[in-house]
Amino acid sequence: MVDVLAAPQQAKSDTALRTLVLISIAHWVSHFHLLVLPMLFPFLKAQLGVGYIELGFALTVSAVVSGLTQAPMGYLADHIGARKVLLIGLAVGGFALIMLGVHLSYSWLIASAVLLGLANSVYHPADYAILAAHMDEARMGRAFSIHTFAGYAGGAVAPAIVAALVGVTGGLGALIVAGAVGPLVALVLIAGGLPDASAADREVDGVHPPKQNIVTPALIVLTAFFTLLSLSNAGIGNFGVVALMGGYGASFSSANIALTAFLGFSAVGVLAGGFLADRTRRHGQVAAACFAINAVIVFAIATLNLPSPLLTAAMAMAGFLGGVIAPSRDMLVRDAAPPGAAGRAFGIVSTGFNLGGIVSPLLFGWIMDQGAPHWVFGASVVFMVLTVLLALITERSPQGDSEEAEARVLQS
Structure with missing residues (x-):
């Protein structure tokens, strides 16, 4: 009898693990692709004969398209x-x-x-819809953290991979090889039997759940929170290398090492944050504390000419603290989402990332063209302080909505 009961449970566990691995691979690709163009900025600037603001405009175009299509992709998912x-x-x-x-x-x-x-707009709605449908409830925070870790890891290795590809194949070859990763991983997902998540999965005895208002106050606040998170990190992620080279006398290799430390330790922080997300409901307070410390660290980077080892260590610590909040951030969205609307909820709040992505390339590109690379880090400090303030609001808003929902369930 024990074996009979254990077999379906083991099969469900194996399916969940396979789903998490496949989704995490796809998320790795999404973050890797996001950084291919910024890592090739020196090559593109020389080949195209344009300034950083023109290159930043390309990233803004990408963010605008992703922002406009994020919510519709959630609907499709x-x-x-x-x-x-x-x-x-x-x-x-x-x-x-x-x-x-x-x-x-x-x-x-x-x-x-x-x-x-357009491609980037699909990942958060599709990934989180599949994870929400197939992951174990008790381990949801850790599942989100592994998924986010894979994305951060994709971004962390992007500078090294792109630099290696440029050295072996040149700038054009790097673009082609990096692009080929996308369809190859799509074939891996098909061969691996990635499960689906759609409206049919939410039907009970053929009856679909009633439609609900997806644009709630909690999701609006979280969208603003995501926007500030994007603005806090975008300048360092996209312009950190050129800022360190232009304003601090760092070599190309040392600047890339510092950025790799920032992105790599962000991924490590995400894993640590997954355990926090499953053990606390004070997600907003976790975010506020981490970003408050981050603001101090990045302010030091902006104002002091740190030697290379200290610079790398400071960037690593800032990345780690930024990563810790990611699973809690995702749990806030998941808790605020109406039943059966995870794809649309994550599509809406992820638009905040795109809103930040629309502004940040032009802002930080303009800062670089004005010859003020220190302000790449200085402006990030300002956005981090604002993120701390809004994090304290998100602590109350989504949680309050959740408690009201629980009260209604108990009354019924």
Whole structure:
């Protein structure tokens, strides 16, 4: 009898593990692709004869497209199937980079940015819809943390991989090889049997849950929170290397090591944050504390000419603290989402990342063109302080909505 009962449980566990691994691989690709163009800024600037503000405009275009399509992709993920949406996104993102490698020009750069923005809009709605449908409730925070860790890891290794590809194949070859990763991973997901998540999965005895208002006050506050998170990190992630080289006398290699430390320890912090997310409801307070310390560290980087070892250590600590909050951030969204609307909820709040992505490339590109690289870090400090203040609001808003919902369930 014990074996009979254990077999379905083991099968469910194996399916959940396989799903988490496959989704995490896809998320790795999404963050890797996001940093391919910024890591090639020196090459693109020289080949295209443009300034950093023109290159930043390409990232803004990508963010605008992703922001406009994020919520619609959440709708598609909830209604036609998150698996289909995710596979198409991987293929489109890969094609965008391959296309630019074959036809290098500024107009093709903008076209590639449009397709990259469209591809990027699918990952959060599709990934989280599948995870919410297939992960164990008691381990949801850790599942989110592993998924986010994979994305951070993709970004962390992007500088080294792109630099290696440029050394072996040149800038154009780097674009083509990096792009080919997308469709290859899509084939891996198909071969691995990635499960789907759609409206049909939420039906009980053929009856679909009633429609609910998805745009709640809690999700609006979380969207603003995501926007500030994006602005806090985008300057360092996209312009950190050129800022350290231009304003601090850092070499290309030492600047890349510092950025890799920032991104790599962000990934480590995400794993630590997963355990916190499963053990506390004070997610907003965790975010506020981490970003308050981060603001102090980044302020030191902005104002002091740190030697290379200390710079790398400071960047690593800032990355770690930034990563710790990510699973708690995702749990706030998941708790605030109406039943059966995880794809749309994550699509809406992830628009905040895109709103930040629209502003940050132009802002930080303008800062670099004005010859003020120190303000890449200084502006990040300002956004971190604002993030701390809003984190304390998110602590109350989503949790309050959750408690009201629990009270209604008890009364009924």
